Amino acid sequence: MKQGQILGVDEMRRQIELSHRRSTVRGIDPILRNTRQALLSPAELKAKRQDNGDLLDVLLPQFEEFYNFLSPNEFVIAAVDPDGYILHIEGSSNLIENAAKRNCIPGYRWTEKDVGTTAIALCLKLESPIQLIGDEHYCRQAHGLTSSTAPVFGKDRKLIGIIAVSGPSDKAHPHTLYMVTTAARAAEQQLRVLRRNKELALNVRFLDQVIATSRTGLIIINSGKQIWRVNRRGAEILKMDNLEGQPISSLKGLKIDLDDVQTRPESWVNKESRLKINNQTLTLIHTVQLVMSPEGERLGALITFSEVKEIYRLADTIAGTRAHFTFDSLVGSCPPFVDALNLAKRAASSDTTVLLQGETGTGKELFAQAIHNLSDRSQNAFVPINCGAIPANLLESELFGYVEGTFTGASKGGKPGKFELANTGTILLDEIGDMPHKMQVKLLRVLQTGEVYRIGADKPVKINTRIIASTHVNLLEAIREGRFREDLYYRLNVFPIAIPALNKRGPEDILALSALFLAENADDPPGLSQDARDLLCSHPWPGNVRELENCMQRALHLCEGKELRPEHLSLSPAPADRPTQAGTLEEMNRKMILDTLEATAHNMARTAKILGISRATLYRKLKQYAM
Numbered sequence: 010m011k012q013g014q015i016l017g018v019d020e021m022r023r024q025i026e027l028s029h030r031r032s033t034v035r036g037i038d039p040i041l042r043n044t045r046q047a048l049l050s051p052a053e054l055k056a057k058r059q060d061n062g063d064l065l066d067v068l069l070p071q072f073e074e075f076y077n078f079l080s081p082n083e084f085v086i087a088a089v090d091p092d093g094y095i096l097h098i099e100g101s102s103n104l105i106e107n108a109a110k111r112n113c114i115p116g117y118r119w120t121e122k123d124v125g126t127t128a129i130a131l132c133l134k135l136e137s138p139i140q141l142i143g144d145e146h147y148c149r150q151a152h153g154l155t156s157s158t159a160p161v162f163g164k165d166r167k168l169i170g171i172i173a174v175s176g177p178s179d180k181a182h183p184h185t186l187y188m189v190t191t192a193a194r195a196a197e198q199q200l201r202v203l204r205r206n207k208e209l210a211l212n213v214r215f216l217d218q219v220i221a222t223s224r225t226g227l228i229i230i231n232s233g234k235q236i237w238r239v240n241r242r243g244a245e246i247l248k249m250d251n252l253e254g255q256p257i258s259s260l261k262g263l264k265i266d267l268d269d270v271q272t273r274p275e276s277w278v279n280k281e282s283r284l285k286i287n288n289q290t291l292t293l294i295h296t297v298q299l300v301m302s303p304e305g306e307r308l309g310a311l312i313t314f315s316e317v318k319e320i321y322r323l324a325d326t327i328a329g330t331r332a333h334f335t336f337d338s339l340v341g342s343c344p345p346f347v348d349a350l351n352l353a354k355r356a357a358s359s360d361t362t363v364l365l366q367g368e369t370g371t372g373k374e375l376f377a378q379a380i381h382n383l384s385d386r387s388q389n390a391f392v393p394i395n396c397g398a399i400p401a402n403l404l405e406s407e408l409f410g411y412v413e414g415t416f417t418g419a420s421k422g423g424k425p426g427k428f429e430l431a432n433t434g435t436i437l438l439d440e441i442g443d444m445p446h447k448m449q450v451k452l453l454r455v456l457q458t459g460e461v462y463r464i465g466a467d468k469p470v471k472i473n474t475r476i477i478a479s480t481h482v483n484l485l486e487a488i489r490e491g492r493f494r495e496d497l498y499y500r501l502n503v504f505p506i507a508i509p510a511l512n513k514r515g516p517e518d519i520l521a522l523s524a525l526f527l528a529e530n531a532d533d534p535p536g537l538s539q540d541a542r543d544l545l546c547s548h549p550w551p552g553n554v555r556e557l558e559n560c561m562q563r564a565l566h567l568c569e570g571k572e573l574r575p576e577h578l579s580l581s582p583a584p585a586d587r588p589t590q591a592g593t594l595e596e597m598n599r600k601m602i603l604d605t606l607e608a609t610a611h612n613m614a615r616t617a618k619i620l621g622i623s624r625a626t627l628y629r630k631l632k633q634y635a636m
């Protein structure tokens with residue numbers, strides 16, 4: 010027996026007979042029937058009708074069709090839910106009145122258990138169309154009738170309802186069963202369409218939400234390159250509404266070649282474009298992807314884009330180039346240090362170029378970060394670059410970037426330099442005194458024009474970058490020796506700030522910084538013995554605060570008790586005991602560097618750390634001593 014198919018005559022008769030036997034066994038009275046037939050309250054019936062709203066919406070118009078062929082004075086038509094409850098019945102009022110006498114009205118349940126053998130009960134049980142004629146009904150009251158029923162299936166062939174038609178036996182015809190079955194199939198088809206429409210509407214609503222709430226700008230164009238949709242973020246970035254319907258070429262500077270996207274899709278990923286919008290230049294990073302139909306027809310394209318400064322900000326957060334230090338994190342109270350702090354705070358409130366001067370490790374980068382963080386640019390990038398540590402031939406591309414195809418292997422779409430990355434933010438040109446002469450000329454031009462040329466570019470990029478330069482070198486001396494351009498010096502020396510060496514800051518600052526580094530590196534830091542304090546205050550600190558920080562970290566490793574003593578500090582005796590001749594000191598430095606390099610297997614970072622100097626200083630010393 011196949012679900013949903015009309016049974017052969019013999020099989021139908023056999024099933025009717027079996028049902029009669031079950032009805033007898035169940036003790037259903039053929040005259041009175043089952044007095045305990047289930048009945049819904051009006052509220053329950055209402056709820057059931059609502060639950061089966063889609064089924065009724067589809068079936069009721071079908072019932073009207075029936076009455077084109079059958080008379081409402083002779084036939085009633087009913088919709089039944091999959092539990093056997095009649096949800097709706099139609100026919101003339103006379104017929105409905107008669108049907109009511111047999112409980113054949115909405116709210117009553119018509120399973121075999123309730124009413125014995127009926128077309129509804131058998132259709133529920135067998136999930137196949139059924140026709141009962143006359144005394145095939147178990148109930149005598151229905152003996153003059155012929156009833157035809159057909160199941161309606163929903164998703165995954167699940168029974169979702171039944172159509173039932175009943176009328177006088179002499180008017181009925183086997184065709185009635187076919188009519189009911191055909192109506193059930195038509196209802197199923199309509200329900201499928203209804204379901205698909207609902208799913209589609211849900212998908213469209215979901216997609217609309219995704220597009221609208223995406224934090225990336227989106228433009229969808231059709232195959233004729235006409236803008237079809239722009240999402241909220243896209244309109245925000247472009248500062249334009251009502252772009253829909255316009256050609257994509259109306260965005261000046263955004264060139265889209267769909268044929269090229271099709272043949273070389275990889276070259277349309279993360280491309281850079283400069284758009285001219287309301288007389289302003291907007292730099293976008295965008296990716297273009299084709300949208301194709303399943304048949305391979307080009308429907309259009311999706312353009313995803315972000316403002317370049319958003320990307321830089323993100324890169325910056327990930328690469329850790331954000332400025333963390335503020336003036337609150339700068340420890341020191343001696344007058345020259347406080348003077349430097351006050352000057353730096355004043356510098357923060359303007360956009361002037363600042364020149365930080367101080368020995369290595371005095372905290373020049375910290376000052377630069379603190380200035381940036383107190384300035385109006387604090388929400389934008391802080392980009393430091395060590396001009397002394399980058400090989401001369403790479404420095405130009407690092408600072409200014411390059412355009413696509415400048416050199417073999419140059420990354421696709423070119424690469425922005427540090428000046429561009431720091432646009433609307435701050436660039437720190439660290440170790441400016443070590444900048445190669447050729448680059449000094451180029452830097453001077455940037456300072457004069459406020460524009461940078463990427464290597465290979467014929468057009469400049471306007472930049473709005475605040476410049477802080479720092480140096481451990483005495484620049485005036487460097488000018489005298491011809492190593493530094495005087496014109497560049499005057500451009501940089503607009504707001505000079507001198508950061509004092511640690512040995513000029515006095516015992517209070519040395520001890521305050523020592524306490525800070527101990528607290529930063531241990532949960533329960535030990536105290537300093539008087540001897541240790543004396544030693545710290547008399548040490549010359551050639552590596553300044555950085556050397557002190559390293560010294561404290563090392564001491565914490567060596568000290569196991571509650572008190573830090575001189576032997577934990579691993580500092581050489583007071584400077585008075587050291588040879589003072591310049592040549593000897595140089596030799597000692599050279600030897601110390603060589604020994605440490607050997608001990609660390611030439612690991613530059615570790616060597617610099619052990620010696621308490623920056624890596625840049627180590628490289629400089631290596632160059633100086635021709636090692």
Ligand SMILES: Nc1ncnc2c1ncn2[C@@H]1O[C@H](COP(=O)(O)OP(=O)(O)OP(=O)(O)O)[C@@H](O)[C@H]1O
Nearest residue numbers: 338339340341369370371372373374375554555623
């Ligand atoms: N006033 C300060 N308060 C707290 N920590 C400081 C202070 N000054 C310097 N430091 C510490 O000293 C270290 C060196 O600072 P920074 O890198 O800014 O020095 P620098 O002068 O830029 O060095 P270089 O010239 O070698 O690049 C930092 O790790 C920082 O933790």
